[in-house]
C-alpha cells in the first residue's frame with residue numbers, strides 16, 4: 001500500500017496545494033493521501049494563524065472532490081508543536097506494511113535539515129519535492145540532503161510552477177483585494193463568510 005502525506009499550515013489552502021495533491025496521487029499511484037494541517041509550526045510563531053478548525057474546514061472544502069485525499073486532524077489533536085516525525089511514526093503504527101511518501105515544497109526542502117530527526121525521517125519515508133521557483137536547482141539540493149546517508153533518493157514531482165502562497169492570500173485580504181484567482185470558489189466563500197484574514 002502506498003500512502004502519501006502532505007503537511008503544511010494551509011493558512012489558507014490555495015490552488016497550488018490542491019494541484020500538488022492531485023499530481024502526487026497520480027504520479028506516485030498512491031492508494032490514499034493524507035493531507036495534514038499542522039497545529040502550529042515552530043517556524044511560524046509570529047504569523048497570524050487562522051483557528052485550527054477553519055484551516056481544517058477549508059482543506060476539506062478545497063479537496064472535497066479529490067477522492068483519495070483524506071484530510072486528517074491528527075496534528076491538530078496532538079498537544080504541542082506538530083513534528084512530521086511524530087506523525088509518520090503514528091501512521092506507521094496504523095499501517096505497518098505501507099510505504100510512506102512525504103511531499104514537501106522546494107522551500108521546505110531547503111530547510112529540511114532543521115526538521116526534527118530529519119535523518120531518521122528520510123529513512124522512514126520516500127521524500128518527494130515540488131519545485132517552487134524558476135531558478136531551483138533541485139538536483140544539487142537533493143545531493144546535499146542525502147549525501148552520506150543510506151536512504152532512498154528523493155523524487156521530484158512534475159508540476160507546473162504555481163506563483164501563489166498562503167501569505168499572498170492573507171496580504172490580498174488585508175488590503176481588501178480579491179483572492180478568487182488563488183483559492184477555489186467554496187474556500188473563498190468560507191473565508192468571506194467567516195471574515196478571515198482581515199487583520200494581521
Ligand code: ATP
Pocket residue numbers: 007008009010011016017103104105106107108130131132162163164165166167168
Ligand atoms: P505561507 O505563505 O504561509 O508560508 P505556503 O503557501 O508555503 O504558506 P504551506 O501550508 O506552508 O503553504 O505549504 C504546505 C506545503 O506546500 C509546503 O511543503 C510548501 O513548501 C508547499 N507549497 C506551498 N505553496 C507552494 C507553491 N506555490 N509551490 C511549491 N510548493 C508549495
